[in-house]
Amino acid sequence: MITLEIAGRQVQALPGQTILEAAEAAGIHIPTLCNLKGLTPRGACRLCLVEVTSWRGKVVPSCATVVEEGMTVVAHSARLRELRRTILELLFAERNHICSVCVSNGNCELQDLACELGMDHVRVPYRFPALGMDASHARYVVDHNRCVLCGRCVRACSEIEGAMTWGFAHRGVDTVVATDAGGPWVDSSTCTECGKCVEACPTGALLDKGTSVAEQVKDPEVVSRVTERRPRA
């Protein structure tokens, strides 16, 4: 066992566990977005940043940093609050997130984070990118306007379903999620229509076709339920 300090408390963890896992096991809450139990950590959203005092105050993503003996971790501070809020504001400003008319209004992890972190306004200008929706699939829709590029769909598709349909296309600020090598979802030859990407998506970016405002309720825990039932190799 490894002993470390998180948010002023002595915490026990197994070797190889992440700071986030150790914190959650000890009941210490750290905000997350791209992290989903059952998927490998990615460190894409940076909302779970913590300060490691024993590393001279270095800021690291807790979901992707392994615990060390004697480590001292600050989970909540004015600096972290400001960093997390700024990251969240950038996420909102990057695409077109209009909660009032969104299928996931009231059931959205991004919206919940805005409430949790007290994001009452956005201090950076919105980009208003001209992005579309792909409603070609018979059952599911992707709306790039609401995507935060967390990659949960990509990981669920490759790690859990093994279809590897979803991936990232383009670069930098132009990055979007794409099926196969791009093109309409309906044309994908790899998609098994399992729907785990929709369940894993934290926002209204992936949705069931035909849902109206605030009607989309997701079950991201389906990913961990599936992995826990699966026989270990």
Add this chain to the structure above:
Amino acid sequence: MENIRIPVTRVEGHGLITLKLDDGGEVSDARFHVTEARGFERFCRGRALWEMPGITARICGICPASHLLCSAKAGDAILAVRVPRAADKLRRLMNLGQYVQSHALSFFHLSAPDLLLGWDSDPAKRNVLGLAEDSPELALKGIRLRAFGQEIIEALGGRRVHPAWAVPGGVRSPLPAEARDRLAAELPAARRTAEDALALFEKHLPEWQEEAETFGAFPSLFLSLVGPGNVWEHHDGLLRVVDEQRRPVAEGIDPARYFDYVGEAVEGWSYLKFPYWKAHGYPDGLYRVGPLARLNCCDSMGTPLADEVLGRFRKVADGEAVTGSFYYHYARLIEILASLERIEGYLGDDDLQSERVRADAGINELEGVGVHEAPRGTLLHHYWVDENGIIERANLIVSTGHNNLAMNRTVAQIGRHYLTGQKVTEGLLNRLEGGIRAYDPCLSCSVHAAGSMPLKVRLEGPDGEIIDEKGRR
């Protein structure tokens, strides 16, 4: 020569009235400008059909239910489905709740202060609070009546403003039995209030003759939906147009073909378009929509109490069409009563607890028109989608737009009658506003724009110089 410009208050949105004077100081022309632009039709493009009811409901905070229901109907047309019987009844119930709340707001909160406190009374008190001071019982009852309408919307849609409950193919949920019982218990009081307000209006009507004869009193066409046998209709049916003598000009028109009959003119001085009846040309094809038009177009209300009052309403014009826009108030009160009678019928209907409320279908048409009678008049949503149900184009024709020509003629008529000298007096300002308010316009909706409605009045001389300007926020 001069212009008088008046900002309008106690309506929804922003507006400006310009009165143009000739060399003799008489009103030569009047314009009612809608000074906002929004662009809903543009930013709906690229969105999925199923989101449209929720998006277009956001056009307005007063009549979101109307846009919601109309949009869902346009969606039905694109799915090419007939909505389940229960869903149709539930949608109708919501619209009747919308009529009660919107009409009660128009009459008690917005217009009763002018009517009951007097056109020239102190503007600081000429509002619903002043009314509450003067006639506390009436004001309170009016507020409760509006709340009853909103409770219906909330019972169905889960919230009073911007419910997203109607969807292409039907509705999301039925009326819970518990809500039905609660509404049924409140219904008798609502009905008494509606009847009392009607009696009060009829009692005072003789005192308002000058306003009744100058607030948009002119012959015109009237357009609305009617049901089978020309019964009063609020959610479906076919278009009927009658003239000032109630002679049918057109009947049995499929609303989806509206563009064959209605043209839209554009003037450089207003963001609001000017629809007109094509066969009569522009601007002679002026027609009116809304409560007055619905009552002029129908042959009966379809419920006993409302039919009785309709008989009295008809006597105003000896059986011909009532052509004074002041009578919109009268028509509105009759429609509240008719709505309450129909609500009573629906509350006793077991279909409204049915779980079969949503027809499921894919994209079966690439174009669809939804038509609906909003409290303010006929509302049209026309969508074009791609094979996947993504909106390529949307056209919304809203009630206030239909009445644009009529509102312009109304302010000219009031200006001519009440302008003395070259000053905008409080009495003139308020009557100009009152003339507009009779239509219960929603300028926010009309240009799909937001906000409360400060109206300005400007008095302009023959060369366009501003002689006087008055307004309030």
